[in-house]
Amino acid sequence: MKELQQLLKKFFGYSEFRPLQAEIIQHILQKKDALVLMPTGGGKSICYQLPAIYLPGITLVISPLIALMKDQVEGLIANGIPAASLNSMMSDSEQQQVKQLCIQGKIKLLYISPERVKAEADWFLPRLDISLIAIDEAHCVSHWGHDFRPEYTQLAILKERFSKVPVVALTATADKVTRTDIIEQLRLDNPQVFISSFDRPNLSLTVRRGLNKKEKIKSIVHFIRQHRDQSGIIYCMKRSDTEMLAEELSLFQIKATAYHAGLSPQKREQAQDDFIHDRVDVVCATVAFGMGIDKSNIRWVIHFNMPGSIENYYQEIGRAGRDGAKSDTLLFYSMSDLIVLRQFAEESGQVEINLEKLNRMQRYCETDICRRRILLSYFGEEVEKDCGNCDVCKNPPLRFDGSILVQKALSAVVRTQQQIGIEMLIHILRGAARAELTEKGYHLIKTYGAGRDLSYVEWKEYIYQMIQLGFLEIDYAHANRLKVTPLGTKVLYGKTTAQLTKYMPPEPEKKKTKASTGKKGFKAQPIRPIESESVDEVLWDALKQLRKQLADRESRPAYHIFTDDSLEDMVAQKPITLGDFNQIRGVGQIKLEKYGRVFVSLIRFVLKLPKLEG
Known part of the structure; x- marks a missing residue:
């Protein structure tokens, strides 16, 4: 584990594993199959990327979209990890170059689409020293999943051709029936199922x-x-x-x-x-x-x-x-x-x-x-x-006895022979002078205008609640007309009461102060942070400007330089030496060497400290 933690810090910039990551990685290193359920942002990728670095040979990653492959590969290369992809957008010469590098053992992770697996299964893939197979977005293999893709069903060929290679299937969302189906479709060998917390408190x-x-x-x-x-x-x-x-x-x-x-x-x-x-x-x-x-x-x-x-x-x-x-x-x-x-x-x-x-x-x-x-x-x-x-x-709900409101609405539905929808019901209750209403004679019924004291939005909210509580139902087969239910009839005739949740209009939007929104970052040098009494706000703005400049210069997404989480840690820790900077979340060896000096220099400038020596 010590060696794995060193690799985690060196290549990904993290000192500790997230929940379940260490257990999953150890399981994979024992050459056992696994199904991993981990929410988006929970750190699924590291579960196969770190073993890929540690193990000899190459890791094959099955990924459904070219854009996803491209982004993952660029991120890995930015961290100093040799990775590549094979996809239909590449020229024949580019594809041959990647294949040659893989055969020579110069690539640690190869991203490939499920469609491509079958095409390469007879000649190219058997020539590789494959140590691990990772199937990302694994819910795509299941008819019960929310994003079924037929091409995923052919991936069982991987267990047939590479029976001794461990397979890890990963997904962010899969209910119980989908999990079982994934295991069966991919023919995983007695896999351990790892289910991380789905909670995303942020x-x-x-x-x-x-x-x-x-x-x-x-x-x-x-x-x-x-x-x-x-x-x-x-x-x-x-x-x-x-x-x-x-x-x-x-x-x-x-x-x-x-x-x-x-x-x-x-x-x-x-x-x-x-x-x-x-x-x-x-x-x-x-x-x-x-x-x-x-x-x-x-x-x-x-x-x-x-x-x-x-x-x-x-x-x-x-x-x-x-x-x-x-x-x-x-x-x-x-x-x-x-x-x-x-x-x-x-x-x-x-x-x-x-x-x-x-x-x-x-x-x-x-x-x-x-x-x-x-x-x-x-x-x-x-x-x-x-x-x-x-x-x-x-905003915890405040309840009140809404029996009279419900009776007004249900009475209007009954007096129109249950031939109206939500919009017309609201217009009747509020006494609207609308041609389609008067043409049908609805302005003559007893409950016309009985709810003038409430706004359109309030009535709409309370009618939704009446449907939710089972006093009204929508007849989808007949122009979405409202029907009074047996429970609603009891409320209408006073045999039971109706508790409603008080409608609370959304709070008005608060305007941010100039200090908190700041000016937009200048693309051109030098960096000019916003003016603010808060050092943290000035530093945050300056770091974002620097990150954007570096990203533009390198033609890569800003989050490949550093994530917002890393910038927030810089603001909190205020590292003024390269040693301090190495402790920031997301700072690995490659990024320390590449960006450490320029970021530390900027932080010292904002804090009005002497320039970094050397």
């Missing part, structure tokens, strides 16, 4: 429901302004929404780009490259975006629409805060999304399981208990305390 969890498109855009603009100069992803269900959002955000001087499968490969690659290199702050994307992103300084993720399952949701929010620093997530939930997703589930080849996954996602959105506990429970992990970092914990 991620805040917030759900807002019932907002229309215009309201969501307004909310997103406020949110981004609260996260100025930070990278974030907005996930959308429709391709058209990604482009619409990117255009809308640009009107507010927010640097954003769209990404979806309908764009040309060149446009998709450009969007991804702009995001990775911080030329844009926001990418508005469908779920086609993200698996290939290893960007560690994504500070927030917004879901413009509700995802179809908790697995999808968890994987997507996991792309924020991979470096462990504080990050935020926001999910917009509406009945219209639920209706569309329900249709998708009913038209899928696995109706029952997809509907159940959707129902679990719906319950997460509608809950009034700690959201993190629901997420962890879904993955079989129980916790004793509320998290304190979700919207429910931060």
Whole structure:
């Protein structure tokens, strides 16, 4: 273990292993198969990258996306580890060069796509001294997984051809049935299953429901302004929404780009490259975006629409805060999304399981208990305390006797022969003068205008609660009309009461002070930190400027130089010697030699200390 810890510090810059990493690595070094479930940002990659360095020969890494391979390889090379990939975007000569280096034993990790495995299984792969096979994003092999890919099912050939080579399958999300399927599909030999905690305490969890498109855009603009100069992803269900959002955000001087499968490969690659290199702050994307992103300084993720399952949701929010620093997530939930997703589930080849996954996602959105506990429970992990970092914990619900409100709403539904949807119900209760309402004579019913004292947003929230509590249901087969349930009938006729949660409007956005937002970093030398009474703020701004300059000079993502987590540790520790700098999280031998002097010199300059000697 001492030797492994030395390698961990030398190449990755960490003095201690994260939970389960040491046990997994030792298991692999005993040449045993393993299935590793570890959340995004939990340190999965080190579980096979460190054994790859330690073991003789080469490690074969199966990865689903070219972008993911490229990012991983660049990160390894930046840390001084010889790595390469084989993919269809490379020329024949480039591929031959990589193959030759592998055969000569000059590459420690080779990244290859699942499609490529079969093509190379007869001639190229048998010529390699393979010591370990790692299958990343292993949930893709399972029909029960959230991102099934047929090409993954052929990977069982690896156990047939290389029966004595240990195989480690890794994924961030897999429920029990998916785990069993992964083991069977890959034909793993009596593997040990390692399940890390799925808790990501650095991620805040917030759900807002019932907002229309215009309201969501307004909310997103406020949110981004609260996260100025930070990278974030907005996930959308429709391709058209990604482009619409990117255009809308640009009107507010927010640097954003769209990404979806309908764009040309060149446009998709450009969007991804702009995001990775911080030329844009926001990418508005469908779920086609993200698996290939290893960007560690994504500070927030917004879901413009509700995802179809908790697995999808968890994987997507996991792309924020991979470096462990504080990050935020926001999910917009509406009945219209639920209706569309329900249709998708009913038209899928696995109706029952997809509907159940959707129902679990719906319950997460509608809950009034700690959201993190629901997420962890879904993955079989129980916790004793509320998290304190979700919207429910931060704003505990206040309950009141809402029987009269419920009776007003249910009475209006009954008096319209249960032929109306949510929007029309609200217009009736608020006494709106709308042509479609008066044409049907709804302005003449007794409950017309009975809820004028409440706003549109309040009524929408309380009707959602009535549906959630089982007083109303939506008839999806008949134009999404509202129906009063037997339980609702009891409330309507006073046979039982209804407890509702008081609607609390979101807090107004707080404007940051000039000192905390600062000026944008100058790209040109010299570095000019912001003016602030806080030394930490000045140092943070200066370090980010230096990192950006180095990244631009080397044509690599800024987080390949140092992650936000490393910069935060520099601000906290304020290293003024190379020895001090070597103790910073994420500073390995290569980065110490390459960047140590320039970063220490900058820190001494900000602290007004003499220049570093030598």
